[in-house]
Amino acid sequence: MLWITEFSGFFAAALAVILLSPSLQSFSPAAAIRSSHLDAYFRPSPSPSDHSLDNFSYRESPILRNAAECRFSGGDSGVCNPSYVHVAITLDFVYLRGSVAAVNSVLQHSTCPESIFFHFLVSESETSLESVIRSTFPKLNLKIYYFAPERVQSLISSSVRQALEQPLNYARNYLAELLEPCVDRVIYLDSDIVVIDDILNLWKTGLGPSTIGAPEYCHANFTSYFNGAFWFDERYNETFKGRKPCYFNTGVMVMDMEKWRRFGYTETIEKWMEIQKAERIYELGSLPAYLLVFAGHVAPISHRWNQHGLGGDKVKGSCRDMHEGPVSLLHWSGSGKPWSRIDAKHPCPLDSLWEPYDLYKRSD
Numbered sequence: 001m002l003w004i005t006e007f008s009g010f011f012a013a014a015l016a017v018i019l020l021s022p023s024l025q026s027f028s029p030a031a032a033i034r035s036s037h038l039d040a041y042f043r044p045s046p047s048p049s050d051h052s053l054d055n056f057s058y059r060e061s062p063i064l065r066n067a068a069e070c071r072f073s074g075g076d077s078g079v080c081n082p083s084y085v086h087v088a089i090t091l092d093f094v095y096l097r098g099s100v101a102a103v104n105s106v107l108q109h110s111t112c113p114e115s116i117f118f119h120f121l122v123s124e125s126e127t128s129l130e131s132v133i134r135s136t137f138p139k140l141n142l143k144i145y146y147f148a149p150e151r152v153q154s155l156i157s158s159s160v161r162q163a164l165e166q167p168l169n170y171a172r173n174y175l176a177e178l179l180e181p182c183v184d185r186v187i188y189l190d191s192d193i194v195v196i197d198d199i200l201n202l203w204k205t206g207l208g209p210s211t212i213g214a215p216e217y218c219h220a221n222f223t224s225y226f227n228g229a230f231w232f233d234e235r236y237n238e239t240f241k242g243r244k245p246c247y248f249n250t251g252v253m254v255m256d257m258e259k260w261r262r263f264g265y266t267e268t269i270e271k272w273m274e275i276q277k278a279e280r281i282y283e284l285g286s287l288p289a290y291l292l293v294f295a296g297h298v299a300p301i302s303h304r305w306n307q308h309g310l311g312g313d314k315v316k317g318s319c320r321d322m323h324e325g326p327v328s329l330l331h332w333s334g335s336g337k338p339w340s341r342i343d344a345k346h347p348c349p350l351d352s353l354w355e356p357y358d359l360y361k362r363s364d
Contacts, residue, residue: 056096057361058136061104070112079143080182084117085203087187088175090168091122091129091144095191097339098332100136101357105194107137108357112200118142119179119186121171123149136359145178147171155273157280169286172250173269176260184258190251192311192337194357197304197328205254205301211265213254213299215306218246222295225288230281243296250290251331252306254299268293304328310350312336319348330354 066072072083087106091099099120107113122129124146133142149167151174156165171178172188179186187202189195207213222245223231230236260266272289275281282288304326311334312318318336330353332338338351339358 056093056132058100058132058359059361060135061107061137061359063139064107064110064113066112066114070115072112072115079117079180083115084141085115085187085200086117086119086183086185087189087199088119088121088172088179089189090171090191091120091133092126092166092168093129096129096132097358097360098191098337100133100359101354102189102191102193102195103137103140104359105196105357106199109195109198110200111198114141116141116199119183120144121147121168121178123147123168125149147174147178155270155277157273157277165285173266173286175255176257176266179257184256186255186257188253188255190331190333192332193251193329194354195329201328202254202301202305205299207254207256207299210297210299211256211259211263212294213301214248214250214252215301215303216246216248216298220247222247225284225291226282227280229279236281239292240296245291245295246298247291248295248298249306249308249331249333250287251308251333252329254301265293302328306331308333310334310348312348320350322350
């Protein structure tokens with residue numbers, strides 16, 4: 001096939017990253033799409049418990065008000081208020097400190113902080129985190145969504161780093177089902193970021209016909225995100241035919257929830273996860289499924305909105321420098337996290353840019 005011939009130059013590069021060579025199995029698309037029984041998995045928020053919070057103490061964030069030029073219509077419409085900028089982020093004990101700093105940074109740099117609504121995705125085994133976030137941000141517009149790990153557990157395959165296998169990493173796949181139908185757009189942010197620009201500028205990004213927008217990195221070796229079981233199988237290697245796929249980082253995305261629901265992308269991602277579980281076509285956590293579904297159809301956003309890789313490589317977490325150009329968002333993707341390196345008294349130089357947003361209250 002002509003298209004495969006055009007990709008032949010990439011196959012050799014793909015071979016270099018093959019870690020496993022699973023046997024090829026027959027594939028039935030219909031059988032690979034999982035049904036969703038949402039009532040069994042997305043349950044009402046249980047009452048928070050404070051019994052496990054002894055080591056999680058945070059200073060209260062200062063109360064910030066909208067500037068005079070903000071156009072915000074009040075009322076009792078709650079989360080459905082059309083004036084809100086919607087931001088989704090996960091909360092868990094391991095990354096709680098990062099999530100708190102991320103929220104604080106968004107508020108600190110927002111012209112209209114009262115016009116932001118935060119949607120927190122939390123594992124239903126960590127219900128006590130709700131009281132932490134409410135006490136740290138007492139005036140924050142927010143809602144907690146409890147996510148059951150079993151919703152996705154059986155679909156998760158092993159990855160290059162154990163942290164990438166946690167079910168909460170996959171909760172963003174279900175935002176269109178978790179969030180209220182009136183929420184037709186949301187900004188998804190990872191927990192290891194700080195925003196140093198007005199989030200409204202990101203919110204206004206035009207997506208055109210695309211379902212998601214993100215900074216793209218077309219110079220990256222795209223073939224390295226999949227292994228030979230993918231590239232040499234004719235059932236899969238035409239996935240990107242007619243597309244110009246580029247790598248993008250899923251830690252910062254503007255997402256059109258109306259389009260996501262209409263086209264059933266949750267089920268499409270689940271289908272690819274089932275294929276991965278059976279045939280091992282990639283090695284890296286939740287990212288490749290997004291590449292398979294969206295790469296080549298992503299609305300490009302300025303690179304300033306994801307200065308990623310500051311956590312270093314996936315294993316050692318070595319220090320990294322920033323890419324050239326303006327910066328609106330710093331992202332410590334990789335295995336090294338700024339709070340851990342700061343506490344260990346071995347920070348990287350750029351970790352000092354995260355520290356001003358840290359609200360963690362040390363006991364010493």
